[in-house]
Amino acid sequence: MPPLDEFGLIRVWTEGRQSDSFLTAAGVTVGIGDDAAVVSASAGMEWVLAVDTMVEEIHFKPETMDDADIGFKALAANVSDIAAMGGMPKHALVSVSVPARWDAKRMERLYEGLYACADKYGIAIIGGDTTSAPQHLVVAVTVVGCVESGRAIRRSGAKPGQIVFLTGPTGLSAGGLHGMLGQPGKAGKRVAPSPPKRLIDAHRRPQPSVKAGRILLEGGLATSLNDVSDGLASEAWEIAEASGVKLALRETDLPISGELAGYAGLCGIAALDWVLYGGEDYVLLGTADPGAEVALREKFREASLPLFIIGSVEEGPPGVELALASGKSKPLLKRGYNHFAKG
Numbered sequence: 615m616p617p618l619d620e621f622g623l624i625r626v627w628t629e630g631r632q633s634d635s636f637l638t639a640a641g642v643t644v645g646i647g648d649d650a651a652v653v654s655a656s657a658g659m660e661w662v663l664a665v666d667t668m669v670e671e672i673h674f675k676p677e678t679m680d681d682a683d684i685g686f687k688a689l690a691a692n693v694s695d696i697a698a699m700g701g702m703p704k705h706a707l708v709s710v711s712v713p714a715r716w717d718a719k720r721m722e723r724l725y726e727g728l729y730a731c732a733d734k735y736g737i738a739i740i741g742g743d744t745t746s747a748p749q750h751l752v753v754a755v756t757v758v759g760c761v762e763s764g765r766a767i768r769r770s771g772a773k774p775g776q777i778v779f780l781t782g783p784t785g786l787s788a789g790g791l792h793g794m795l796g797q798p799g800k801a802g803k804r805v806a807p808s809p810p811k812r813l814i815d816a817h818r819r820p821q822p823s824v825k826a827g828r829i830l831l832e833g834g835l836a837t838s839l840n841d842v843s844d845g846l847a848s849e850a851w852e853i854a855e856a857s858g859v860k861l862a863l864r865e866t867d868l869p870i871s872g873e874l875a876g877y878a879g880l881c882g883i884a885a886l887d888w889v890l891y892g893g894e895d896y897v898l899l900g901t902a903d904p905g906a907e908v909a910l911r912e913k914f915r916e917a918s919l920p921l922f923i924i925g926s927v928e929e930g931p932p933g934v935e936l937a938l939a940s941g942k943s944k945p946l947l948k949r950g951y952n953h954f955a956k957g
């Protein structure tokens with residue numbers, strides 16, 4: 615059989631993965647197969663649009679991610695950006711640039727992961743683009759979501775006197791990554807103990823907080839919101855700068871699971887470093903009026919979702935501070951994942 619061309623490949627990856635009735639219900643008038651997709655707009659809603667890219671060697675390596683995980687996470691990272699606006703993800707466009715090393719079977723696995731995430735969040739895959747690539751795989755996903763007009767939750771609404779909350783623990787993904795990168799490679803040298811499964815799962819299959827974002831929006835409970843992709847400290851800085859305030863976080867209120875602390879101890883690393891600077895957590899960091907705290911706790915408890923109050927908003931030049939368990943405070947650097955950092 616001759617090798618498939620890109621059109622054949624696209625068919626193999628996507629055909630029959632989502633039912634016609636699902637696509638119709640998702641407002642898809644023209645889906646995969648034409649020059650562009652057409653979807654219907656809902657009255658009273660605005661579009662929420664985000665794109666994120668995953669690049670082999672930068673966002674994943676063979677030892678950190680299975681092929682299906684790459685597809686899942688490429689979409690999940692985008693879903694998280696929609697969640698961070700309080701929006702509902704609806705449609706996705708998927709662009710892949712595929713080197714020869716990545717055969718058809720591997721790409722099928724990647725698409726299985728992609729559709730697993732799409733189905734989990736009720737997202738219709740409506741198109742994309744396919745090219746060859748010289749060496750490394752690149753996956754760029756654009757997600758289209760919607761939100762009630764004028765209601766999107768921005769980074770800029772934090773005000774002094776408000777509380778700072780987090781919708782899940784951070785640091786697990788970075789811990790998992792550390793362990794997986796430290797596993798025996800070709801040279802067979804083992805440099806890190808095996809990480810617990812929960813940490814590996816957090817890295818490979820992040821679960822973006824769409825429900826949490828919707829609860830916050832529907833209840834008018836958040837004054838600012840951001841998702842944690844580059845690290846808690848870095849995202850806190852983004853809220854601080856966008857809002858013109860200082861975020862004062864409390865070390866003793868940061869969620870650090872025993873599992874993470876235990877594994878960090880085994881590695882001789884301070885868990886707090888992963889918690890503050892690790893990234894790829896895809897939980898939501900936000901602020902709320904102190905008067906909303908009771909409702910906030912109640913709504914999250916009803917939905918069986920975690921919620922941690924980790925600090926407060928203060929006046930001052932934009933910045934982030936951490937009150938340490940010792941009673942002292944230290945400024946947190948605007949450090950996080952930086953694609954252009956040297957070294």
Ligand SMILES: Nc1ncnc2c1ncn2[C@@H]1O[C@H](COP(=O)(O)OP(=O)(O)O)[C@@H](O)[C@H]1O
Pocket residue numbers: 666695843844
């Ligand atoms: N190449 C680009 N051209 C235009 N806008 C960009 C580009 N890269 C990022 N942005 C925009 O800059 C902002 C910050 O991007 P980013 O740090 O990637 O956000 P996030 O961490 O939420 O994914 C977003 O509004 C994003 O859309």
Ligand SMILES: Cc1ncc(C[n+]2csc(CCOP(=O)(O)OP(=O)(O)O)c2C)c(N)n1
Pocket residue numbers: 666667671672673674675678691791843844892893894951
């Ligand atoms: C092999 C490997 N090395 C390092 C990382 C860590 N890492 C790569 S990108 C990134 C930050 C998040 O990705 P980015 O593209 O910056 O997403 P965005 O901020 O745009 O959402 C992190 C923590 C990784 N996931 N895999």
Ligand SMILES: [Mg+2]
Pocket residue numbers: 665666
């Ligand atoms: Mg981005």
Ligand SMILES: [Mg+2]
Pocket residue numbers: 694695698840841842843
């Ligand atoms: Mg974001």
Ligand SMILES: [Mg+2]
Pocket residue numbers: 843844951
């Ligand atoms: Mg980033």
